[in-house]
Amino acid sequence: MSSAPTELDESDEAVRVRMVVNGRKVACDVAPRVTLVDCLRGQLELTGTHVGCEMGACGACLVQLDGRAVHACLMFAVQADGARIDTIEGLSESGVIADLQAEFHRRNALQCGFCTPGMLINAHELLSQVSRPSREAIRDALSGNFCRCTGYEAIVDAIAAVAEARAAAAQGRGDSSR
Amino acid sequence: MKARAFSYFRAGTIDEALAAHADAGDDARFIAGGQSLVPALALRLQAPRILIDINHIDELRSVRREGEWLRLGALTRHCEMLTEPLVAEFAPLLRAAAPFVAHPAIRNRGTLGGSVALADPASEFPAMVLALDAEIEIAGPSGRRCVKASDFFIDLFETALAPGELLVAIRVPLFRSNQRIAFDELARRRGDYALVGCGMIATLDRDRIADISIALFSVGNVPTRARSVEAVLVGSSLDAGRIAAAQAALSADLAPADSDDVPAAMRVHLARVLLGRLLGRLGEVR
Known part of the structure; x- marks a missing residue:
């Protein structure tokens, strides 16, 4: 299947994000518009954090950001640069x-x-x-x-x-x- | 349900944030807690070219006493309203409203400045800022200015903030020992937006009300002061007859529109019920 070439949108280019996820330092390259939950699931393959409503209503995507529960659908991964994230996988293993x-x-x-x-x-x-x-x-x-x-x-x-x-x-x- | 592409800038100072906004030709949004903005981006109700993250600006962070005011930095999180001793002592009306704001995880991230700048007419804090006769500190390309809460909320999601201006802090007059507060709201489920909500602060002179300020939310396009009700109450003691008169006066202050699930008459009725309960509570604690 062929598709028309898409115009390059520079603002959609990936940026490097460094986080400490479940105690491990990780780096991933994500576009600024990628939410933290999509980054955790898609790039880091931590699929225990679920995507439900994507608007902060259902609570399926809760993770800990620097020790406090937050919705991973209500922040962008790039905002977590430098932060400590603990997911259900990390809390389970600990x-x-x-x-x-x-x-x-x-x-x-x-x-x-x-x-x-x-x-x-x-x-x-x-x-x-x-x-x-x-x-x-x-x-x-x-x-x-x-x-x-x-x-x-x-x-x-x-x-x-x-x-x-x-x-x-x-x-x-x-x-x-x- | 995914945001349109944007570029991202993490501002370290207020000046950096303002400059980034100006550089983007104002096709930009400041993001604080993001608890309302991120859904709006996901739904593509908003699609700025650049997102300017103000979460790391230390100047926006402090809660401190300044003379006769308590100054709350714009980045004060809702959860801090529940734990910060200065808020409990000097702004108990904000403390009383905080548990009603959304859910715990939203409160961990959402900010006072963001809530007031958004000016959702169903939100607790904009109305309480209005009830407290607070002042709103604003930084912009042409310098700093201060706006009274009564001049800040203009229309639905419209405030005195001009494009490119940043809400820096909220200042509320210090709570005094002869004052009393009451707050409550009616919602179908805990954490939902209220069908109607109300907060009030009264200054007592022995058993009489020397002054009272009452603000309601979820009753129209903007948070609303109940000035007719206040006029009925000033100089009175809170006996049953006066509370009934206050409830009767409320219809002069409110003109809610019919919505799909709440007819205007029902909303006014609920506001009256809530007003009566809160005035009763003010009377009890005297």
């Missing part, structure tokens, strides 16, 4: 969310799993800020994460259970830092 993952599994807090990476990243941030959030606070924190399978109840259950377990473990260690 083990920091192993208890959340196990509890989601145990309570059937996922069916298709499309929303799960975003749910976990948001839940992880919530529990790092509030040690024992109320169910209402959990629902509030998840208000920007859409799940079309579960009806949320099991997700809230799982997060509440992990919060309880972590608080009990902290108490057992005599840790009153939170």
